Amino acid sequence: MSDKITVTLPDSSKRDFEKGLSIYDMTGQIGKGLQNAALAAEIDGTPVDITAVPEKDFSLKVYTFDSPAGKDIFWHSASHLMAQAIKRLYKDAKFAIGPSIETGFYYDIDTDTVFTPEELEKIEAEMEKIVEESLDITREEMSREDAIRYFSERGEIYKVELLQEFTDDTVSLYRQGDFADLCRGPHLKNTSLVKAFKLLSIAGAYWRGNEKNKMLQRIYGVAFPDKKLLKKHLDLLEEVKKRDHRKIGKELDLFSTHDDAGSGLIYWHPKGARLRTVLEEWWRHEHFKNGYELLYSPHIGKSTLWETSGHLGFYSDNMYSPMDIDGSDYYVKPMNCPFHIKMYQSNMYSYRDLPLRWAELGTVYRYEKSGVLHGLLRVRGFTQDDAHIFCTPEQIEDEIVEVLRFSLWMWKTLGFTEIKAYLATKPEKSVGEQERWDTAQESLKRALEKENIDLEVDEGGGAFYGPKIDLKVRDAIGREWQMSTIQFDFNLPERFDMFYIGEDGQKHRPYMVHRALLGSIERFVGILIEHYAGRFPLWLSPVQAIILSVSEEQAPVVREIKARMIQMGLRPQIDVRKESVGYKIREAVKQRVPYVLVIGKNEASDGTVSVRKRGENDSITMPLDDFLAEMESKIKTKE
RNA sequence: GCCCACGUAGCUCAGUCGGUAGAGCAUUUGCAUGGUAAGCAAAAGGUCACCAGUUCGAUUCUGGUCGUGGGCUCCA
Numbered sequence: 001m002s003d004k005i006t007v008t009l010p011d012s013s014k015r016d017f018e019k020g021l022s023i024y025d026m027t028g029q030i031g032k033g034l035q036n037a038a039l040a041a042e043i044d045g046t047p048v049d050i051t052a053v054p055e056k057d058f059s060l061k062v063y064t065f066d067s068p069a070g071k072d073i074f075w076h077s078a079s080h081l082m083a084q085a086i087k088r089l090y091k092d093a094k095f096a097i098g099p100s101i102e103t104g105f106y107y108d109i110d111t112d113t114v115f116t117p118e119e120l121e122k123i124e125a126e127m128e129k130i131v132e133e134s135l136d137i138t139r140e141e142m143s144r145e146d147a148i149r150y151f152s153e154r155g156e157i158y159k160v161e162l163l164q165e166f167t168d169d170t171v172s173l174y175r176q177g178d179f180a181d182l183c184r185g186p187h188l189k190n191t192s193l194v195k196a197f198k199l200l201s202i203a204g205a206y207w208r209g210n211e212k213n214k215m216l217q218r219i220y221g222v223a224f225p226d227k228k229l230l231k232k233h234l235d236l237l238e239e240v241k242k243r244d245h246r247k248i249g250k251e252l253d254l255f256s257t258h259d260d261a262g263s264g265l266i267y268w269h270p271k272g273a274r275l276r277t278v279l280e281e282w283w284r285h286e287h288f289k290n291g292y293e294l295l296y297s298p299h300i301g302k303s304t305l306w307e308t309s310g311h312l313g314f315y316s317d318n319m320y321s322p323m324d325i326d327g328s329d330y331y332v333k334p335m336n337c338p339f340h341i342k343m344y345q346s347n348m349y350s351y352r353d354l355p356l357r358w359a360e361l362g363t364v365y366r367y368e369k370s371g372v373l374h375g376l377l378r379v380r381g382f383t384q385d386d387a388h389i390f391c392t393p394e395q396i397e398d399e400i401v402e403v404l405r406f407s408l409w410m411w412k413t414l415g416f417t418e419i420k421a422y423l424a425t426k427p428e429k430s431v432g433e434q435e436r437w438d439t440a441q442e443s444l445k446r447a448l449e450k451e452n453i454d455l456e457v458d459e460g461g462g463a464f465y466g467p468k469i470d471l472k473v474r475d476a477i478g479r480e481w482q483m484s485t486i487q488f489d490f491n492l493p494e495r496f497d498m499f500y501i502g503e504d505g506q507k508h509r510p511y512m513v514h515r516a517l518l519g520s521i522e523r524f525v526g527i528l529i530e531h532y533a534g535r536f537p538l539w540l541s542p543v544q545a546i547i548l549s550v551s552e553e554q555a556p557v558v559r560e561i562k563a564r565m566i567q568m569g570l571r572p573q574i575d576v577r578k579e580s581v582g583y584k585i586r587e588a589v590k591q592r593v594p595y596v597l598v599i600g601k602n603e604a605s606d607g608t609v610s611v612r613k614r615g616e617n618d619s620i621t622m623p624l625d626d627f628l629a630e631m632e633s634k635i636k637t638k639e
Numbered sequence: 640g641c642c643c644a645c646g647u648a649g650c651u652c653a654g655u656c657g658g659u660a661g662a663g664c665a666u667u668u669g670c671a672u673g674g675u676a677a678g679c680a681a682a683a684g685g686u687c688a689c690c691a692g693u694u695c696g697a698u699u700c701u702g703g704u705c706g707u708g709g710g711c712u713c714c715a
Contacts, residue, residue, distance in 0.1 A: 202709080259707070369641090578672080586677055
């Protein structure tokens, strides 16, 4: 037997090490920098602790904080660190689950102590101590029965419940000083590595996410290997707060909500309505250009319609109670599709007429639990930029490609460039023939390939009535939002017995695709506000320029310029109040308008304007005509 | 719906260990005619979310209701 171990590194190079060394030791021989950054590792594809001692040749991958896997391990260890601190402070605390999440970690805890922000500070202080104690984190394996006994003795009922459902005979525990937790691992090697952390919020969470179970207290936190990274993260959270669309919406007077008149319902003020109008006009225009027709459908429909569509069966939880009209139940629409199908059925369509691309900015109402309502992002009444495509099997792939292309182009124009696609395929319970699912899924996949979009597949994650593609876009500060959705529907064409006449003179079932690009106008505007932090590009800005006078003498000239701009289709606003220029500038700048124009004695007499661009602190004077021409051209190119 | 926090002037917030309230900004008025991020002054503005209870007395304490925020489940 050799006393060497051969390790294959990610770049396929090989390296020999003495037997009996831990991976941590090995990384030290590869490079000090790597050793310092190494959090855990992967041996032949299996994640292990950095302290693991391999027995035989293997291929190695080292996890550092830069990788998602490294972050995951780091945050998971941080959650153990927090749990240990909590156990020290609150003896009755029982622990449920404490995983890492996209950014940070949480732990669900059952205790009589009500966690308050002050308690969080105490917990943080205790965590600080544990970090200073520099405790080794060690892995321990035991049989499932022993583990159940171990946690039963300690009153950890949640851990016991978890263990009872495990099927493995052996489970692992991680121990650090006086604390041990059930955990698959891997973990950091020592508590001292958690150099910077912050507990962020407290929330209620049901045991196993089920509202029938006990509500536990969840503490969220983040942690980083150095203080600078924590600072950066906290700054980002600050930035998120600053961009909050509810705050900016108020500051720019875009919209409001009125709890006394019903929550989850949006009131669009003139400026918000203007923004929305610009957006919708553009949307309509582009839809016509892309071969769509626009529809308008009613807001309510008889129960028979919703029975046929099946909504009263599978969607009734989200629908409002019916109203009685002449003895029949009418429901406010939660979706537009049944209406579009009725319109389809009022004509006899043949394969020659297809595809039909029918779009509507359709306002729908859905019941949402009060706790989930959130500004413009989560509401009870919203306008979908909905469309339904009815086509033949032969046309389906091209149609999907077209929709994708259209969608991507729209996102680009709106200033979002990073896009990812998520394909959800057939779930266990579903309607429609296997063959249709296969064709549909294949065309979705091929369409994505043609457009070269990053794809993640969620096997079995589709709705029961058909597969779908969701597009997620990344905003200016890196957050991902689900926006567009392209969804096949094998259910409604059946239920409504839709057909078209084929070349063979026979009836055939059309393919039906639902698609929303922006999703909902309300939600989209909310995201747009946060993406641009209220500094909308010129073509979208509800107010494109504020014109202000130096003294009252220039008021007539200012009004003239305003009138001229309005005639040109521009959106100016004026300020001729008897206030100081400084004051008026300040207010205008706070409105985040693209241009602030100042008209004083000089400008008024020689037909010029003093232009102050958004984001700049000085102004330039130029002929009014030149400025207006520049504005027009920028709007045209949507710069 | 559930857990926690919160609800005071149009906005942002202070305050009252129980004796019905205050600041800044905004508004109105007066003075200042001002050149690129706040000129000066005065006035006006509140059923302290709503409904009960305890109390001589509740904006403050207790309970409930409604709403908001952070989460849990689902989703656009």
